[in-house]
Every structure is written in structure tokens, then in C-alpha cells.
Amino acid sequence: MESLIAASGPLPPITVHRPTTRVIDGMHRLRAMTLMGHKTIAVRFFDGTEEDAFVLAVKSNIAHGLPLSAADRGRAAERIITTHPRWSDRMIASVVGTSAKRVAEIRRTVGPDGTGELPRIGRDGRVRSLDVSEGRKLAHDMIVSDPGLSLRQVARAAGISPETVRDVRNRVLRGEDPVPGGRPRGLPARTTGPQPADRAGRTAVGCEVAPPPAVVVERLSADPALRLNENGRDLLRLLTIHTVRSEDWNRIIESVPPHRMRTVAHLARSCADKWSEVATRIERNASQLT
Incomplete structure (x- = not known):
């Protein structure tokens, strides 16, 4: 005073x-x-x-x-x-x-x-919602579709914190569900019944389960040998197109109009054949290196 x-x-x-x-x-x-x-x-x-x-x-x-x-x-x-x-x-x-x-x-x-x-x-x-599960799922889809997005970009769009986005990204790399407590995305739920056998009659118990394609593409996107040259980036973009979830594929399939179904089916099969050819040639190149 x-x-x-x-x-x-x-x-x-x-x-x-x-x-x-x-x-x-x-x-x-x-x-x-x-x-x-x-x-x-x-x-x-x-x-x-x-x-x-x-x-x-x-x-x-x-x-x-x-x-x-x-x-x-x-x-x-x-x-x-x-x-x-x-x-x-x-x-x-x-x-x-x-x-x-x-x-x-x-x-x-x-x-x-x-x-x-x-x-x-x-x-x-x-x-922001107290239940961030939807935000985590949205962040998962954004990270998979565009791995180059920053944590803050994803956080703003998904309505969650950058640290939560970081956790989602780490879960993607590990093949885990973006929501804690959920089962890994793209992997079958564990069952108590008989396990499927491979061609040699051995069960899949104890074998390493391949991560979902989205996770593999995410790991490839972090490889400088691919992301730092134009051809590599083109390959990553093409691969990313095919990493959508099963429910998204179902939605896309149902959206094809009746009068275009045969045309789209023909193009899809042609693309599949082209990818099969690409896979064969890459495997051939890999075998020549070993």
C-alpha cells in the first residue's frame, strides 16, 4: 500500500x-x-x-x-x-x-x-474428448496413409496431444492396436482352438506373425535409401495406396456403380497381375544378390 x-x-x-x-x-x-x-x-x-x-x-x-x-x-x-x-x-x-x-x-x-x-x-x-480412442484411431489412419506428417499435424487433426500421437506411431511400428488394450490391427484374434498348419504340417504356434502391410510400409518409409530418392518415394506412394483397412476396401467395393463393375474388376485384376510381376522381378533380383 x-x-x-x-x-x-x-x-x-x-x-x-x-x-x-x-x-x-x-x-x-x-x-x-x-x-x-x-x-x-x-x-x-x-x-x-x-x-x-x-x-x-x-x-x-x-x-x-x-x-x-x-x-x-x-x-x-x-x-x-x-x-x-x-x-x-x-x-x-x-x-x-x-x-x-x-x-x-x-x-x-x-x-x-x-x-x-x-x-x-x-x-x-x-x-478435446476425454475418450481419446477415436482420436487414436484417426491418428493411426493418418500415419499409415501419410507417414511424413509431423506429430503436431496429426495431433491437430485428430484432437489429441502430440505425445499421444507419438505413442500411436510407436504402436503402429510394433504392429499394435492404436488404442491401449486393443488387439493388434490386421492380425487375427487369438483363439483356443486348433492352430492352422503350414505345408510341412507344422502349426503356427511359436512362429513369428508377419506385421500388417501398413506397419511394413511405415518402416520402409523411414529408410533413407527409399525416401531420399524420387523412385523410392514413388514406390512408397504406390505401396501406401494398398494399406487401407479391410473395412475401407469393403466400402470402396460397395461404392462401384453396377454399370462399371466389370471395368473396375478388369482394371483391379490387371493391377494385381502387374504387382505380381513386380514381386517376381524383385525376388529374382534378391536371389541374384545371395
Whole structure:
């Protein structure tokens, strides 16, 4: 207070909630001006709700007011959780000056807020779902279709964090499902019945299962010998076209109009023949190297 009275220059304007005329930020400045005999003070009005005014008051106090005690921060977080249940833990934590982990603990003590699993609003203003499984699946499809996308590009499009995208990418490389707890994509579910036998009559138990094509293409895309020359990039683009999921192939097949079915079937078979020829020639070249 004494430092404010002794200040030679004009004091910053105080912030006032217009609907209630309550001072949100600047109570000490107001008292200092009153003690100095001033009848007026510069004011910046806030026209939001009382709930938002409380948030602004806490945020302003954290920025340049007296430090709040841990108990005060906890009570502020509890109130904001009640009035702004859709705000993420990180966003509330940034307002009250505590950790997101602490906010999550307080949220659990407050109890159900009626929002269930509705998406929450993050610090960047973006809305993200609490259930990120759909975002993980979308990120998986984007990574498979365009391995060159950055983590942030995929994160923005899928509505998940870059670290979550990184986890999805690692799961793709390992041939795992993008959602934790799911079974590997493109691999058959484990059964308890008899295992299929190979041509020599040996079962597939204990044999290494080949990863899905999407995973193989992802690994190839990381090979400088392919991605750093034009022909290699052309090959990767061609291979990527064929890494769509089974359900996507079904959707594509069903979309072919009746009057074009035979034509498309002929072209598909021609492409298959061409790929078969490509495979034979590559295998021949490989055998010549051994």
C-alpha cells in the first residue's frame, strides 16, 4: 500500500465487474487513491458473468497480487471446477497456479458434475474428448496413409496431444492396436482352438506373425535409401495406396456403380497381375544378390 501511495506516476486502471460494480482486480490501488484524496480512478470494465469474473480475479491475483496459500488455491480450483466443469485440469491449473494433477484430485472430491464423458476445453481453446480412442484411431489412419506428417499435424487433426500421437506411431511400428488394450490391427484374434498348419504340417504356434502391410510400409518409409530418392518415394506412394483397412476396401467395393463393375474388376485384376510381376522381378533380383 505504501509503495502505491509513493508511486509518482499514474497507477494502472483497476478492473471492475460492470453488472455488479465489484472490483475484480486493483483493490489496493483503489484504497491507495482514496487515501491520497483522489475522487476518481481509471477503470477497465469486465462484462462477463460472475463466474467468469471470479476466474479473472484469481488469475489476476496469481499474476501480480499477494501469493495465495495452497488452501486458497484448492478452494479456488474447487469453485472453478463447479462453475466451469468443461474446462480441462490443465486449464484450471493455469488459472489457480497449481498442478493439473492436483486439480484432478480436487475434481474427484467434488464428485460427478453431470458432464459425464463430454469433451473438455483445453488451455489452447480447443475441445478435446476425454475418450481419446477415436482420436487414436484417426491418428493411426493418418500415419499409415501419410507417414511424413509431423506429430503436431496429426495431433491437430485428430484432437489429441502430440505425445499421444507419438505413442500411436510407436504402436503402429510394433504392429499394435492404436488404442491401449486393443488387439493388434490386421492380425487375427487369438483363439483356443486348433492352430492352422503350414505345408510341412507344422502349426503356427511359436512362429513369428508377419506385421500388417501398413506397419511394413511405415518402416520402409523411414529408410533413407527409399525416401531420399524420387523412385523410392514413388514406390512408397504406390505401396501406401494398398494399406487401407479391410473395412475401407469393403466400402470402396460397395461404392462401384453396377454399370462399371466389370471395368473396375478388369482394371483391379490387371493391377494385381502387374504387382505380381513386380514381386517376381524383385525376388529374382534378391536371389541374384545371395
